[in-house]
Amino acid sequence: MASVSPSSGASAADAPAAESGPAFSPLYQQIKALITRSLQSGEWKPGEAIPSEMDLAARFKVSQGTVRKAIDELATENLVVRRQGKGTFVATHAEQKIQYRFLRLMPDDEGAPRGTERRILECRRLRAPADVARVLELKSGDAAVQIRRLLLFAGKPVVLDDIWLPGAAFKGLTAERLAETRGPLYGLFETEFGVRMIRAEEKIRAVAADAATAQLLELPPHAPLLSVERLSFTYGDKPVELRRGLYNTESHYYRNELS
Amino acid sequence: MASVSPSSGASAADAPAAESGPAFSPLYQQIKALITRSLQSGEWKPGEAIPSEMDLAARFKVSQGTVRKAIDELATENLVVRRQGKGTFVATHAEQKIQYRFLRLMPDDEGAPRGTERRILECRRLRAPADVARVLELKSGDAAVQIRRLLLFAGKPVVLDDIWLPGAAFKGLTAERLAETRGPLYGLFETEFGVRMIRAEEKIRAVAADAATAQLLELPPHAPLLSVERLSFTYGDKPVELRRGLYNTESHYYRNELS
DNA sequence: GAGTGGTCTAGACCACACT
DNA sequence: GTGTGGTCTAGACCACTCC
Incomplete structure (x- = not known):
C-alpha cells in the first residue's frame, strides 16, 4: 500500500492534519478497492483465478490476513468465488449452474x-x-x-x-x-x-x-x-x-x- | 470449548474415528451456536449488551479472534448489533428507529x-x-x-x-x-x-x-x-x-x- | 508433496464512548 | 483513563485439490 503505513495499526493515523473531505477507510477496504479496480479493468477475466492471497499480500505489501478480509467482502458481494484448495475466481454469469441468477x-x-x-x-x-x-x-x-x-x-x-x-x-x-x-x-x-x-x-x-x-x-x-x-x-x-x-x-x- | 481441543488447528482433527452423521464445524461455528443458544434462552434480553469479546473468549476458552468471528456472523444475520466503544447488543424490534423492518x-x-x-x-x-x-x-x-x-x-x-x-x-x-x-x-x-x-x-x-x-x-x-x-x-x-x-x-x- | 483457501491464536495499536 | 469493538500483523496448522 502506498498511501498508508503498512506496519501495524489503522490507517487513520496517517491522515494529513487538515483533512476535510475524503474520510479514511481501513487498510483492507483500500485493498478491496484496488482488487475491485483490477476486476473492473479486466486484469482478471470472469471465470479466471485471481492471484493467491499470499501473492496479493506481497503485491500490496500488507499481511495475508488483510488481503483475506478484503477478499471475504468481495466474496460476500458475489464479485469473486472462493474454492478451497484451488483459488479465488472472478464470478461469472456464464458457465453457471443456476440459469437465472436474478430471477426470483x-x-x-x-x-x-x-x-x-x-x-x-x-x-x-x-x-x-x-x-x-x-x-x-x-x-x-x-x-x-x-x-x-x-x-x-x-x-x-x-x-x-x-x-x-x-x-x-x-x-x-x-x-x-x-x-x-x-x-x-x-x-x-x-x-x-x-x-x-x-x-x-x-x-x-x-x-x-x-x-x-x-x-x-x-x-x-x-x-x-x-x-x-x-x-x-x-x-x-x-x-x-x-x-x-x-x-x-x-x-x-x-x-x-x-x- | 468442551468438545474440541482449543489449542491450534481446526476441530475436525478431534473427530471420533467412525463418524457417520454429525459432521464437524469450525470452532467459531460452535461458539456461534453457543451464543445463539444463550440468546434463545433469554440469558441476554433484546436491547441488552452481551458480554464483551474478552469475557466470552475467557468463558469459552478460546481466543478473542474466534469469538469475534462468531459474533461477526451473528451481526450479519442481524441477531446482534455491534457498537464500537459500547459493546455488542441483542437486536430488537422495539426501540428501533425504522418503523417497519420487514415492510418493503x-x-x-x-x-x-x-x-x-x-x-x-x-x-x-x-x-x-x-x-x-x-x-x-x-x-x-x-x-x-x-x-x-x-x-x-x-x-x-x-x-x-x-x-x-x-x-x-x-x-x-x-x-x-x-x-x-x-x-x-x-x-x-x-x-x-x-x-x-x-x-x-x-x-x-x-x-x-x-x-x-x-x-x-x-x-x-x-x-x-x-x-x-x-x-x-x-x-x-x-x-x-x-x-x-x-x-x-x-x-x-x-x-x-x-x- | 506443493499450493491454495480455511481456521486459530496471540499480541499490538486505533477509534470511540463513558466517566 | 478505562473498556469496548475495529484493524492489522505474524505464524501455525488443517483441509482440499492437483500433480
Whole structure:
C-alpha cells in the first residue's frame, strides 16, 4: 500500500492534519478497492483465478490476513468465488449452474423452474425514450437497444420482458445473436460485450394486463400481473440495463427472503 | 470449548474415528451456536449488551479472534448489533428507529413511508384453519390468533394484513392491547410475548381485489393488488407468524435488492 | 508433496464512548 | 483513563485439490 503505513495499526493515523473531505477507510477496504479496480479493468477475466492471497499480500505489501478480509467482502458481494484448495475466481454469469441468477420466480409446486424456453420477439436499435435514458444515465437522443422476449416454463408463457440497454456498449447485438445464445443473457453480455452485472434493484407492483400482453401470455385481458422493473448495475454502480418484466403469477410466485 | 481441543488447528482433527452423521464445524461455528443458544434462552434480553469479546473468549476458552468471528456472523444475520466503544447488543424490534423492518413498500415519490397509521379491524381467537396450521406447524385444532388490520399512509389505506399467530404463544393478545400499542407489532411480540422474529420468507403474486377488499382499500373491484404472503421465523427456524398482505401499488412499490 | 483457501491464536495499536 | 469493538500483523496448522 502506498498511501498508508503498512506496519501495524489503522490507517487513520496517517491522515494529513487538515483533512476535510475524503474520510479514511481501513487498510483492507483500500485493498478491496484496488482488487475491485483490477476486476473492473479486466486484469482478471470472469471465470479466471485471481492471484493467491499470499501473492496479493506481497503485491500490496500488507499481511495475508488483510488481503483475506478484503477478499471475504468481495466474496460476500458475489464479485469473486472462493474454492478451497484451488483459488479465488472472478464470478461469472456464464458457465453457471443456476440459469437465472436474478430471477426470483418459483413454480408453486416447488424447486427451480424446469423446461425453460426463451423466445425473442424483437430486438432493435433506436433512440432511448426519455424515461429509459434517465435511469440508464444516457444523454437524450443516445442510441439504445430494446429487446422484447418471452420466457416459457414447461411450454407455458410466464414472463414477458422488455429489456433496454445502452446502444454504445452493445454494438452488434442482434436478434440472430440472441437467438443462437444458450444460457443466461447475462453470460452473453459478459463474454461478448464485457459488461458484468453486479447487482440490481427491483420495483414490484401489481398491474392489469393490457390486451397485447394478455394475448402473449395467453391470459384473459385485465388479468393481474406482477410488474417487475429491474435496474442492473455494473462496476462502479453504473446502471447498464433496464428490464421491465410482466410475470404471470397464477402458478408461480416471486420468492424473497427478509432478514 | 468442551468438545474440541482449543489449542491450534481446526476441530475436525478431534473427530471420533467412525463418524457417520454429525459432521464437524469450525470452532467459531460452535461458539456461534453457543451464543445463539444463550440468546434463545433469554440469558441476554433484546436491547441488552452481551458480554464483551474478552469475557466470552475467557468463558469459552478460546481466543478473542474466534469469538469475534462468531459474533461477526451473528451481526450479519442481524441477531446482534455491534457498537464500537459500547459493546455488542441483542437486536430488537422495539426501540428501533425504522418503523417497519420487514415492510418493503416505498412511496413512488421517494423516501420512507410518512404519516403511517394502523387500524385494527379484528382480533380473535379460533381454531387454526388447516392451511394456517400446516405452515405454522400446529396440530389441527390448535388455537390461533387472527388479526386483520389496515395500514394507512398519509391517510390513505394501502395495506390490508391478515395475520395468524399460534394461540399458545400469544395468550392475552387482544384488540385493546393492540390498539394501545405504539410502534411495530414485532416490538410488542418481543416485549410482551418473548417472541423475536429473526427472518422471514415472502411469496409475492399479483391478484385481483375481491369486493370486500376493494372497499377497504378504497379501490374499484378487481383492481390489481400485490399479494404478499410472509412466513416469519424465530430462533431455531421455527415459524411463528403467517401474514397475508394485500398491497395497493398504485402509488407505492415493493422494493427489492438483488446481488 | 506443493499450493491454495480455511481456521486459530496471540499480541499490538486505533477509534470511540463513558466517566 | 478505562473498556469496548475495529484493524492489522505474524505464524501455525488443517483441509482440499492437483500433480
